[in-house]
Amino acid sequence: MDLAFFGVQLLNGLQYGLLLFLIASGLTLIFGIMGIINLAHGAMYMIGAYLVWDLTLRLGNFWLAILIAIPVAVALGLIIERLFLDTLYKRDHLYQVLLTFGLILVLNEAQRIIWGGDVHSVPVPAPFDASLQLTDNLQYSVYRLFVMGVCLALAGVIYWVIRHTRLGIIIRAGAVNRDMVEGLGINVRTLFTLIFSVGVALTAFAGMIAAPLTSIAPGMGDSILITCFVVVVIGGIGSIKGAFWGAILIGMATTFGSVLIPSLASMVIYLIMAAVLLVKPRGLFA
Amino acid sequence: MLHTYPKRVMAIMLALTAIVATFPLWGEAVFGGQADFILEKITLMLILALFAMSLDLLVGVVGLVSLGHALFFGLGAYTLALASPEFSPASLWWMLPLVMLVAAVAALVVGMLVIRTKGIFFIMTTLAFGQMLYYFISTSQFAGGTDGVFIMFRPSLTLGETALLDLDNPYTFFYFCLGLLVAGYLFLRWLTRSYFGQVLDGIHDNEHRMQALGYATAGYKLVAFVIAGVMAAIAGMLAAMQYGFANPAQLGWHTSGEVLMMLILGGMGTIFGPILGAFAYEILLFVYEHATTHWPILMGLTIIAAVLVLPRGIAGVIIAPPWRRRASAYEPAADEATPGKPATQGEEG
Numbered sequence: 179m180d181l182a183f184f185g186v187q188l189l190n191g192l193q194y195g196l197l198l199f200l201i202a203s204g205l206t207l208i209f210g211i212m213g214i215i216n217l218a219h220g221a222m223y224m225i226g227a228y229l230v231w232d233l234t235l236r237l238g239n240f241w242l243a244i245l246i247a248i249p250v251a252v253a254l255g256l257i258i259e260r261l262f263l264d265t266l267y268k269r270d271h272l273y274q275v276l277l278t279f280g281l282i283l284v285l286n287e288a289q290r291i292i293w294g295g296d297v298h299s300v301p302v303p304a305p306f307d308a309s310l311q312l313t314d315n316l317q318y319s320v321y322r323l324f325v326m327g328v329c330l331a332l333a334g335v336i337y338w339v340i341r342h343t344r345l346g347i348i349i350r351a352g353a354v355n356r357d358m359v360e361g362l363g364i365n366v367r368t369l370f371t372l373i374f375s376v377g378v379a380l381t382a383f384a385g386m387i388a389a390p391l392t393s394i395a396p397g398m399g400d401s402i403l404i405t406c407f408v409v410v411v412i413g414g415i416g417s418i419k420g421a422f423w424g425a426i427l428i429g430m431a432t433t434f435g436s437v438l439i440p441s442l443a444s445m446v447i448y449l450i451m452a453a454v455l456l457v458k459p460r461g462l463f464a
Numbered sequence: 465m466l467h468t469y470p471k472r473v474m475a476i477m478l479a480l481t482a483i484v485a486t487f488p489l490w491g492e493a494v495f496g497g498q499a500d501f502i503l504e505k506i507t508l509m510l511i512l513a514l515f516a517m518s519l520d521l522l523v524g525v526v527g528l529v530s531l532g533h534a535l536f537f538g539l540g541a542y543t544l545a546l547a548s549p550e551f552s553p554a555s556l557w558w559m560l561p562l563v564m565l566v567a568a569v570a571a572l573v574v575g576m577l578v579i580r581t582k583g584i585f586f587i588m589t590t591l592a593f594g595q596m597l598y599y600f601i602s603t604s605q606f607a608g609g610t611d612g613v614f615i616m617f618r619p620s621l622t623l624g625e626t627a628l629l630d631l632d633n634p635y636t637f638f639y640f641c642l643g644l645l646v647a648g649y650l651f652l653r654w655l656t657r658s659y660f661g662q663v664l665d666g667i668h669d670n671e672h673r674m675q676a677l678g679y680a681t682a683g684y685k686l687v688a689f690v691i692a693g694v695m696a697a698i699a700g701m702l703a704a705m706q707y708g709f710a711n712p713a714q715l716g717w718h719t720s721g722e723v724l725m726m727l728i729l730g731g732m733g734t735i736f737g738p739i740l741g742a743f744a745y746e747i748l749l750f751v752y753e754h755a756t757t758h759w760p761i762l763m764g765l766t767i768i769a770a771v772l773v774l775p776r777g778i779a780g781v782i783i784a785p786p787w788r789r790r791a792s793a794y795e796p797a798a799d800e801a802t803p804g805k806p807a808t809q810g811e812e813g
Binding site: 209215262265266269270271272273275276277279280281282283284286287288290291400404407408410411415444445448449451452455456459460461 | 523529531577578580581583584585587588589591592593595596599600603717721724725728732758760761763764765766767768770771772775
């Protein structure tokens with residue numbers, strides 16, 4: 179493996195990891211603050227991708243499609259939280275697992291009804307539809323660099339909100355002791371709705387910007403969900419920092435795993451998880 | 465869990481067993497030419513009931529919510545498929561112990577890792593390990609990849625030269641599965657009433673207190689995990705015999721979700737509930753599949769409704785019918801009826 183090829187893989191791993199972070203951060207926020215395990219999180223990623231594909235086709239503009247799709251995703255999160263999750267906060271994880279599993283079946287099938295079972299793709303939008311010429315026969319997509327930039331910027335925003343704002347203080351306090359936060363007069367009910375909608379919007383947004391990079395297919399949310407579970411377990415549940423480093427680690431491991439040891443590539447991330455569980459059962463950053 | 469049930473539970477279960485067991489007698493009269501097909505369906509329900517029951521030991525009895533139980537189900541199926549000779553039937557005398565051994569070793573390895581985690585971590589890690597095997601199998605050449613493996617011959621059960629049971633005969637196989645289900649039920653009833661089961665009960669109610677009393681709770685949980693895994697693998701082996709193939713879908717997390725669904729539909733922590741749940745789920749599935757090609761929507765909504773309206777499942781209704789709940793001793797508050805404790809942040813955050 180020469181240096182340029184190595185560099186490209188490094189960038190690919192970083193880009194995939196950063197995308198995973200967007201999805202996993204929503205997952206870990208929703209669990210950390212609300213105590214809800216949301217299996218339907220992956221389905222939201224899929225819906226984000228399909229929404230953008232559909233809207234791009236109708237409007238002819240990828241950026242406009244994203245602009246419209248984001249409020250739709252937020253609204254969907256709001257509806258789900260108010261309609262279903264509201265009754266589950268005081269109940270065991272088992273019921274959350276089952277209810278959100280039911281939601282997956284409903285959302286996956288709704289996707290089939292609305293958009294059908296075909297595989298689609300979205301063209302890489304201008305002005306990023308170019309490639310950088312790295313060496314004679316190696317190129318790198320500008321759009322991938324753009325995705326990285328957006329993910330990093332969002333990671334920065336999340337970090338800033340959690341570290342330096344009043345809302346962030348409430349979120350951090352809520353992750354430690356929800357009852358106490360409520361006792362101090364914070365409207366936890368509203369906070370939960372906000373967190374869930376933001377979490378859903380983050381994963382749907384990840385699906386949107388990933389749309390030009392992946393094939394948009396039924397069930398695409400399922401595999402990403404499980405990968406994100408691995409990320410969250412490695413990083414420590416409820417920890418944004420953990421989600422970030424966990425996502426980068428898994429992104430790199432997936433990319434290099436499929437290049438270096440293709441026969442075991444599908445297992446690598448689980449082996450890493452097993453290793454982490456052996457050493458730190460609560461995750462690296464918990 | 466509850467150790468003594470109202471008499472009607474026993475009466476209902478015996479009556480249902482009798483109805484199912486005599487199906488070969490009345491099936492043809494009621495279903496006519498469809499009888500063979502219905503018999504196959506019922507056989508599958510018996511197998512899934514065994515599978516769901518094994519999960520109840522973890523979820524209902526110990527309070528460990530596993531979302532990767534299909535790992536062992538699929539492992540049982542694949543062990544049978546891969547260990548069977550291609551042109552002759554395997555002998556059940558060594559196939560059954562082999563399946564149990566493979567599952568026990570796998571459950572021990574996975575269990576040692578996942579038992580270290582609690583609550584939501586346990587759910588996520590069991591799911592992840594289940595998917596690990598799923599991806600491994602579905603990308604492996606030796607296991608037929610995504611196509612799975614066909615099983616040309618069902619294992620035979622012979623003593624010397626004489627066949628004890630002809631498992632190729634659908635009726636014999638039906639009674640064989642029924643027998644294993646009843647045996648599994650009696651075993652779990654015995655286990656949960658034993659000293660070991662009482663410790664599991666204690667772990668379910670308050671693990672810290674059990675540790676303070678000097679019990680090495682991790683060991684107890686691990687043994688329960690292995691027992692549940694072995695039972696699930698036996699069910700998986702039976703399913704592979706029934707279908708005639710092992711398929712990655714049997715390992716996938718949708719199967720884990722479905723069996724959890726059977727458990728909640730039937731009523732967890734009751735051992736007999738999951739049997740009812742498996743039958744109810746399969747009947748619903750059959751009805752929905754015939755009603756619309758978009759049946760997953762109906763199934764999804766059913767799951768959601770069951771969680772919201774019927775958290776204790778069919779068994780809960782039988783044990784404490786809503787119309788006479790006051791007369792029943794089965795009166796835990798809604799929160800306490802669930803395994804483990806309600807999610808508290810301090811514990812896991």
